[in-house]
Amino acid sequence: MPGVRSGRGRAGRVFLVAASAGCLVGLVGGGFRWCLEHADEWRASVLEAAAGLGAAGRLIPVVLTAGGATVACLIAQRVPHAAGSGIQHVEAVWRQESEARTARLLPTKFVGGVIAIGSGLVLGREGPIVHMGAAIGSAAGRSARLDAEDTRMLHTALGGAGLAVAFTAPLGGLLFVCEELTGTVRPRLVLLTLLGTVTAVAGSQLIVGDGLVLPLPAVPAPPLWMLPVFLLAGMTAGALGAAYSALVVRTLEVCDRLTRVPLPVRAGAIGAGVGALMGFDPLFTGGGDELSERLLSGESLTVAALLLCLAVRFVAGPLSYAAATPGGLFAPLLALGALWGTLTHALASPLLPAGSAGPAAFAVVGMAAVFTGVVRAPLTAVVLVTEMTGAGALLLPLLTACFAATVTADRLGSEPLYDTLRRRMLERA
Template sequence: MKETPRGARSGRGRSGRLRAFGIAAVAGCLVGLVGGAFRWCLAHADALRGSVLETAAALGPAGRLIPVALTALGAAVACAIAQRVPHAAGSGIQHVEAVWRQEAEARTAWLVPAKFVGGLIAIGSGLVLGREGPIVHMGAAIGSAAGRRGGLDAEYAEKASDADDARMLHTALGGAGLAVAFSAPLGGLLFVCEEVTGTVRPRLVLLTLVGTVTAVATSRLLVGDGLVLPLAALPAPPLGTLPVFLLSGVTAGALGAAYSALVVRTLEVCDRLTRVPLVARAAVIGAGVGALMAFDPLLTGGGDQLSERLLTGGTLTVGALVLCLAVRCVAGPLSYAAATPGGLFAPLLALGALWGTLTHALAAPLLPAGSAGMGTGAAAFAVVGMAGVFTGVVRAPLTGAVLVVEMTGAEALLLPLLIACFAATVTADRLGSEPVYDTLRRRMLERA
């Protein structure tokens, strides 16, 4: 067998490495189109669900059965779709992490349509699930397929220890998916480095930057370029109030640890119900969520409407905050246990906004008079609570802080956000809580 000259191998490797950036750009555009279309469809599904709820309310007590039936049907159909495609159920982020660690193989065949259709039905019907999980997973699948079709594989790796470009594209385009889900390109990049890989590699960073920039730019053709959760401009809070934000982060970290444990525990309990078919279990969970929706729509859904209301000064009594917080703490893990496509991030952010608003109400005696105009009002605590609870569950403090800033435009709160995320991370660690996606990844591999 004739040996290929070293120079030829080197030249071919350089060509492959340069070609990877072009493939990342093209794949990023495709992720932007798919993710943007997913967000667009979800927005219209939310509007349609609102119209159905208004019609059902006008029908009196009998009309309350309509959201119960529709959500149960949506959960059952979405679960049935997910069961036909490996790894289509749940968030999918744990699968992206497993592929990076070479613990699992990338899935592309039918994964994108299953995640798209199943996620649209599950989230659109009102389950307490987030859009980011399906978009991240679809983005990773698109990146992997693009890498393979572009001829990128391990033979182009410059060093034996380097990950192959196809695997890097899988991870990088997953980050592009998160960027599209929240219109947060920097958040997508930090998500890849801090959460998925736990490392900073120049090549991976560059591929992720190319993917996120092209993906977000393309998605704006469908969803616009506005902030996901627009917030009125806030001044930087006084330095003397930073200890209060530190305490807020501590409590958010404790809540995040408890929520993470509740998600895993709910999955374990549902696993024991072996006599109940998965689709039937999903229908029962959907019916329960539908009953909550008939009572108050803010108790269900991904949570964007709830977060926006809290950030824009919508008033809720302390009792209403506690009720909504308690209900969503249960409805979120139950919705995830329905085994439909859907993520955890968006419900976590809504939970954090609730917790932050409640924290402000309880900490009001510690704040200076007229604090609402000093960057320490309820909206500021809601923003900090979003990042804190997210960090307590996911254990990615930089991602949490930057993601929330990109979603809300609250750059003035960056210092309180970083302090709260630090406190949330330390608190959750001290409580012995494992990052939720580490647990979910290990659970996925054990079940496989």
């Protein structure tokens, strides 16, 4: 049967392309993570040296971040859709509302993202890696002369592989494709994503290793009577997520009105403000992995310190995103959620009896719940956080809190953030 054989051959070819492109996504994404890790180390050494210079040394982080933001913005201006996360663009391509970008997007996103995030802006690595992964998928499909539908599927599937590489979370990457990028489960798309994700994560581990991104000390499963507590915690996290989404959009709208201020100048001013915060305390800035790791390890912070850090990063994240540089939202969201969960435990612990869950458990639950309140992808949040931390014992609290966060954000009339960002992108195209 020639038709059957040709169909099988076509399927085999697209799977081979997905596997090969997945390897490239892993190497590119792993290289991006490696560069950011070394940029963080370099930034820390610069701050340490600046601290020994007295008052004059406080200008160094200001100049560092302002310069990085300006340069990254100038780089992003050269390619459409290179600024910001890029996830909204991947969604638009899937919906056939926009065209895929390939050749110039990859180096622009890589170099601009390393400079912007490495200089200390409150941005995440996952947006650029998802966008670069999608670009690689699309380019691979075109190079292999696949039809338009298979090329579009590769674009989306390899975007999910990018998320998996960003957080070493292969199942999270698969759910991200089904729950967030497409809102559907198609067998062919699932298989392509699975294959691309496996090869991508395997490729990235050659560069960044296979350890957990945010290792969590062993925590016991909380007692069942605490599920209503986590339900309430999820409700507050959902409200916080709705407020954060609104602030991101509002900040972008305010910046849009500053038509007389060139984008690079605006980026430099935002970078200078973030750099000033960095000089005060480095934990106020950056993607937030170090902060999340400290909170998950059980490091004790006062309620005042938690509140201050939460307030600063709550504002600094949307401001950094408005700088129009490459960079995502996920990683700062996870740090914000860890802060909120730890703060929730600190406020609730006097009312809880002995044997209750500790601050680390609340931090993990807060990460997933705040993420859900903003992105509105509860299953992705649960699996992503579980893969990042190894917190399998917290599945019931995670599911409970993410359910509550979803319902709360919906009831408050908050639209999923990437839906809003995609619509803004299309309106401004």
